[in-house]
Amino acid sequence: MKKFITRRLFLIPLTFIGITLILFAIINILPPETLATSYATSDKELTKTEINEIVKKYGLDKPVIERYFKWLANTFKGDMGYSQVAKLPTTKAIINFLPATIELTLFSVIPIFFIGNILGLISAVRKDSITDKIIRFFASLFYSMPSFVIGIFLLLIFYGVLGIFEPQRYSIDTDMLILNGSFVKYTNFMIIDSVLNLNLTVFMDTLKHLFLPATAIFLGTSASFIKITRTSTLEELNKDYVRTLRAKGLEEKYIINKHIRKNILIPQLTIGGLQLIRLLSGVVIIETIFDWPGIGSWGVKCAGQLDISGVMGFAIVVSVLFLIGNLLIDILYAVVDPRIRYD
Numbered sequence: 001m002k003k004f005i006t007r008r009l010f011l012i013p014l015t016f017i018g019i020t021l022i023l024f025a026i027i028n029i030l031p032p033e034t035l036a037t038s039y040a041t042s043d044k045e046l047t048k049t050e051i052n053e054i055v056k057k058y059g060l061d062k063p064v065i066e067r068y069f070k071w072l073a074n075t076f077k078g079d080m081g082y083s084q085v086a087k088l089p090t091t092k093a094i095i096n097f098l099p100a101t102i103e104l105t106l107f108s109v110i111p112i113f114f115i116g117n118i119l120g121l122i123s124a125v126r127k128d129s130i131t132d133k134i135i136r137f138f139a140s141l142f143y144s145m146p147s148f149v150i151g152i153f154l155l156l157i158f159y160g161v162l163g164i165f166e167p168q169r170y171s172i173d174t175d176m177l178i179l180n181g182s183f184v185k186y187t188n189f190m191i192i193d194s195v196l197n198l199n200l201t202v203f204m205d206t207l208k209h210l211f212l213p214a215t216a217i218f219l220g221t222s223a224s225f226i227k228i229t230r231t232s233t234l235e236e237l238n239k240d241y242v243r244t245l246r247a248k249g250l251e252e253k254y255i256i257n258k259h260i261r262k263n264i265l266i267p268q269l270t271i272g273g274l275q276l277i278r279l280l281s282g283v284v285i286i287e288t289i290f291d292w293p294g295i296g297s298w299g300v301k302c303a304g305q306l307d308i309s310g311v312m313g314f315a316i317v318v319s320v321l322f323l324i325g326n327l328l329i330d331i332l333y334a335v336v337d338p339r340i341r342y343d
Contacts, residue, residue: 017072023312027308034306035308039309080094080316085305104283105283120229124237143224148285217279
């Protein structure tokens with residue numbers, strides 16, 4: 001296992017360099033003058049004279065390989081250019097937007113794992129019963145519905161008709177508290193910051209705004225988790241060891257909790273882990289629909305406005321999350337199933 005982890009840790013930087021090479025090559029099809037705008041921090045720097053100075057300063061007229069290594073060195077130093085969309089240095093923009101996505105992801109994923117696991121097990125154990133048919137019906141319904149459709153319906157019902165659960169990350173009142181300095185953002189995680197500020201009103205306001213986007217993600221994502229849990233459980237229930245355990249007189253509940261739950265963890269980790277990574281990299285459509293200031297919606301705006309630094313920053317964050325996430329999933333495989341050995 002140690003050899004495997006060491007080998008993977010060694011491969012992560014190489015893979016990262018390969019990804020950045022591809023991204024850099026695609027972006028650098030653009031002329032140097034266009035690339036220079038990604039380093040301009042104000043409209044005053046967009047004049048021809050200022051642009052030429054930026055081109056010389058960052059060596060944007062140099063050969064591509066030379067520019068790549070200089071850009072890579074600056075990236076590792078935290079200098080990823082300036083995001084015109086965020087009106088901030090790209091590194092600071094990532095620090096500002098990523099916590100919102102992580103917060104939304106955690107509040108979506110926890111119910112997906114717990115509720116999805118329970119519903120999948122119930123559906124499998126009570127195969128072909130009314131309960132199973134109801135669970136399968138709703139799982140198939142939400143599985144086939146695009147997430148943006150679910151999000152729009154939730155907004156229409158809860159905000160448009162009932163006038164509750166507003167979009168965005170928090171209300172105008174909370175925004176005013178932040179602007180006048182009454183509420184301090186220590187971590188950019190609103191739940192944590194509300195606790196650190198001892199502000200119950202902001203805490204409840206944050207939970208209220210989290211409800212709709214988290215529910216939309218839960219409904220759209222948990223369906224596949226329910227399906228894989230049900231399928232894996234049915235496969236385990238038909239295996240010889242389960243028949244042997246039943247023949248020994250063990251209760252069905254004990255067999256499920258003691259044996260089957262452990263044996264279905266591998267497919268659950270595969271589906272659940274990849275879903276978690278995808279959510280952390282930015283639930284683009286959901287964040288856009290609910291005007292959620294996460295890294296996904298920021299990435300979309302950057303692409304729409306040709307914010308080169310923003311696009312590169314977003315792509316790098318997504319790449320790093322996938323590389324680290326895949327490593328953790330592989331490690332967890334061996335943790336939950338001792339039969340798996342990588343050495």
